[in-house]
Amino acid sequence: MAKFSGLTNDQVLKQEEMGHVNKAVDDQAKTDWQIIKENTFTYFNLIFLILAILLILVGEFKDLTFLPVIIANTVIGIIQELRAKRVLDKLNVINATKVTVIRNNIEQEIPIENLVLDDIIVLKTGDQIPADSVVLDGSLKVNEALLTGEADEILKKQDDDLLSGSFVVSGKAYAKLTKVGKESYVSKLTLKAKEMNQKEQSEMIRSLNKLIKWVGIIIIPLGLALFAMAFYVNHHSIAESVTSMEAAIIGMIPEGLYLLTTIALAISAMRLAKNQVMLHDMKSVETLARVNVLCVDKTGTITEPKMAVTSFEPINIEKDKLFELISNFAQSMPQDNETSKALGAYFTSNRETADHIIPFTSVNKYSGAVFKDKTLLVGAPEFVLRNQFDEYKSKIDSFTSQGYRVVAFAKYPQALKNENDPLTQEVELLGLILINNPIRKNAKKTFKYFAKQGVEIKVISGDNPLTVSRVAKEVGIAGSEKYIDATELNKNNYDEAVKKYNVFGRVKPEQKRYLVKALQKAGNTVAMTGDGVNDILAMKLADCSISMASGNNAAVQASQVVLLDSNFAKMPEIVNEGRRVVNNIERSASLFLVKNIFSLLMTFFTLAFALTYPLRPTQIALISAFTIGLPSFLLALENNFSRIRGKFIPNVMTRAIPGGITDMIAVSVLVIANQVLDLGRQEVATTATMLLIAVGMMVLYQISAPMNKYRVGVFIVSFLCLIFAIIFAHNLFALSKISMKAIFLLVVLFFAEVTAFKYLSKLADGFQEVLNIYSQKGSKTTIGELKLAYKKADR
Incomplete structure (x- = not known):
């Protein structure tokens, strides 16, 4: 094989100055500015900004309490994603893919990104071709399946083109880079090889994106309709109309849900990265x-990936003679795979060098060394012996049954030219080589x-x-x-x-x-x-x-x-980490969606009956902070390795719908009762807030079940924070004293809520169990199985 001197340092520098560097366009990586921009300039942040401006214009500064939560969510999201990026960037640098390049007449390994146009690289079995290139010397069998989808092995000889993104199945060659960076396929290498583009998202992210998309579409027309209803039909002031409209819109936006998901995934990636x-x-x-x-x-x-020869069994040949022949073969072969390395380490007595070699391919499953008019073959017994295999099957099986990997060593009576030459004659089996891999x-x-x-x-x-x-x-x-x-x-x-x-x-x-x-x-x-x-x-x-x-x-x-x-032993840890993330996000998503479902249903109710939305934005902020935000954050820290059942959206919705409907029924009854009792808008808002807090705590208790010390602690902390806010910050959250009529109505509706929530939760649990059974068996599910699942959940 020819020897090349490669580029000099001056030539490399010149190529770098011209921008001819193999810098790949990495669609997965984000810059710091992209992370800040994506977390800050979001659709919902724009909506919140407009809402804040409207409240400022009408002088309702008290209702701006949602802003600190939004700002905190955005800042936390940026910080966590930047931290995760730092850890992963360090790991990517440490574990960057390297390639052998010839520069200044010396072979050296450098990262793919440091290659320049006209570099001469050395390619061998298992390497991925880093940039478009042309073969200068040698031959390779290349699989271009990552680019074309075709699994055929293509022979590449001198002057043949090589595409970046393909990988070397066998052989060795020198190649010169002809296109690098954006000019070659290398900018798309990661996406091509891993097939992980933006369309291929996990079920959870896909579901969240759909949910947020639909919320984003409906809030604008609903908000305008609510304002029109309050201002033109019910003749409220502009300030009252704006605050009631904003309370509904803020209630419909799952402002922290997507952020919580991003943070949870980023923290998981960072935690796993620290654990290799x-x-x-x-x-x-x-x-x-x-x-x-x-x-x-x-x-x-x-x-273990390393192989070791345990022993070898001669067939119709002296053991010393067999050792010598295998040694000649082993020392002539390039040690570019584990089998070759194991043979080379064990069979070291080299007395004769092969004229040329036949590289191993995954199709032939053997390799060969040509000595004058014969070829020595090493490979899988079935592929080397072919029709002769049955003759030695019992002997081979006796070794394989003991856990050995058995390799046949045979003599073929002709000199093969290359790996494409078929074996047309019988071989003479000289021996069996026993190889073992120690179990991890x-x-x-x-x-x-x-x-x-x-x-x-x-x-x-x-x-x-x-x-x-x-x-x-x-x-x-x-x-x-x-x-x-x-x-x-x-x-x-x-x-x-x-x-x-x-x-x-x-x-x-x-x-x-x-x-x-x-x-x-x-x-x-x-x-x-x-x-x-x-x-x-x-x-x-x-x-x-x-x-x-x-x-x-x-x-x-x-x-x-x-x-x-x-270390394959890390797999349970990865699975548990995934379960912790999914289970905690599902639980938190249920909390968020209770408020969203209530606000959506309540909006339709008020529009249908020409009423004004009964709550203020600051009261929605109170409910969000201590029945959703705080417990979601605390519960997300808990280890939760339960097996994941069912689909994300059904799991979340069946937990959230009972609370959302219960909220809507209770507040709707309160609003209707107000038409008779004439409590006043402030009393109705305060009473509705208390009802929503009660349902929020019931939902929190339900999704935390079965309770343990940590979850009880989360429940108590959230409850105490609510009590503190109601007693000491009631003015901030627009809470006022309520009359005895309102207190009586609050008590009656609270007990009605408990009953309604319990009944709706049973229905939802049964429906979820039915969905889980159906998702497992599909159309094969019988009506009897579905009924049994529903009854089981109902108990």
Whole structure:
């Protein structure tokens, strides 16, 4: 292979001055200014600004109490996201993908972003091509699936073009960069490889976006209608009309919900980062928390990635002679994969060098070294022996049943020219090499955790299925005895295979994708772990992809979650973190939506009966602060690792609707009663505030159940804050003394609220249980199962 001197320092500097640097456009990263801008200049912040200006113009300064909460929410969101960005930026720098480049006649590793136009790079098996380039010398087999979706391995020789975003399956070559930065595919590399663009959001974020979008659409016309009703129909003053309209609009806006979600995800990403887990996308932690099928490889996940030769068995040849032949082979091969490294470390007596080599490919599953008129082959016994395999099957199975990976060493009677030359003649089997991967220390404990959580494990490996099954059984994977050789599968039986088997051996890269697709078709949320180029196609398709940092660069770039210390035992921790976030956000979202549902229903009620909205903005701020904001923040700090059931919106709405309807009924009765009792607007507003506080505390109690010391503490703190605000800050929140008539009405409506809320909550619980059962079984759910689920929840 030719030798190149590469660019000099002066030439590199000149290219940098011209801007010919391989700086990728990273659509995932945000600048500090973008974070500040996105948290400050929001649609709802604009609405709040307009509302504040209107209150100032009419002189109702007391009702500006919502502003400190909005400002605090915005500032906290900016600070938390900036902190998370700092931590993740440091990790991205530390774990930046590097490439081998030749400069000043010296090979060196530099980050991809430091490459310049005309740089000469060295590409080998497992590398991802960092920029558009042309092969100067050598040959590669390249998979362009990340760009084209086609999984075919394409041979690239001298003068052939290479596209950034593709990855090297086998071979070694020198290449010259022809297009860098914005001029090449590298600016889209992250999005192409990981397939994580803005359209692919988690269920929770997608649901929140829809909710906030619809709220944003309806508040403007409703606000104008409320003002018109109060001013033109009910003949209130401009000040009264503005305050009543604003109270309704502020009540409908879930001002802290999206912010709480962003902060919770940012804190989770930061917490995981400190524990050697890097998220390429913060939202992937939620997806992983919802996973019910986890696909893992044997090597690198269940076992340590490093291989070691345990022993070798001669077949019709002396052991010393076999050792010498394997040594000649091992020392002639480039040690660019774990099998080659293991052979090179064990077989060290080199007396003859190969004329040329046949690189390993995931299609052939063997590699070769050509010596004069013969070729020595090392690879999977089924692929090396082919029709002769049955002759040695029992011997091979005896070793695989002990957990060894068995590699065949054979002599082919012809000199193969390249990896595309088919094996047309019989081989002479010279020996079997026994290789072992030590099982990871905490593997058994990790899989036990997933078994308890109801997460099904599918082991998908390129190794012998019997070997994989044995290892899977050793670490306690359920159903490990149900294994199959993937060579027996075809496109028509994957759907049945994923239901019947838990261990798949001799799996090719394309087949891994078919298996993931079949699992998803069956209604599963699938996570895929991997550390090699043969895992990328499946990782790309999976709902969540996890890679080991010890794996190749292409796998790391293609994944959503990277285990920086390559420790699979971190997986339960990641799942728990995701569950903590989702469960706490669901709980907090229910609190927020009670107020939003009430305000929306109350707005329609007042418009339908030509009434004025009964509350003031400052009173809505009081309710929001101590029955929603404070408890939401405190509850979000609690560990909550319960399994996630059902969909986000149904889960949230079934908890929020009972409280929202109860609020609306109670305040509507109060407003109607006022037509007879003539309490006055101030008394009605104060009484309505007390009713809403009572329902808010009931909802807080319900979503906190079952109560523990921490949740009881949150409940008491929120209640005491309300009492303090009512007694010592009643003027600030426009609360006045109420008459005996109002007190009597308040007591009667409170007990009615308790009954109504209890009944509506039972209905909602039953409906939610029905939804959960249906979401699990779909159209296969029977009417009897739905009735049983409803009755169970009703009890």
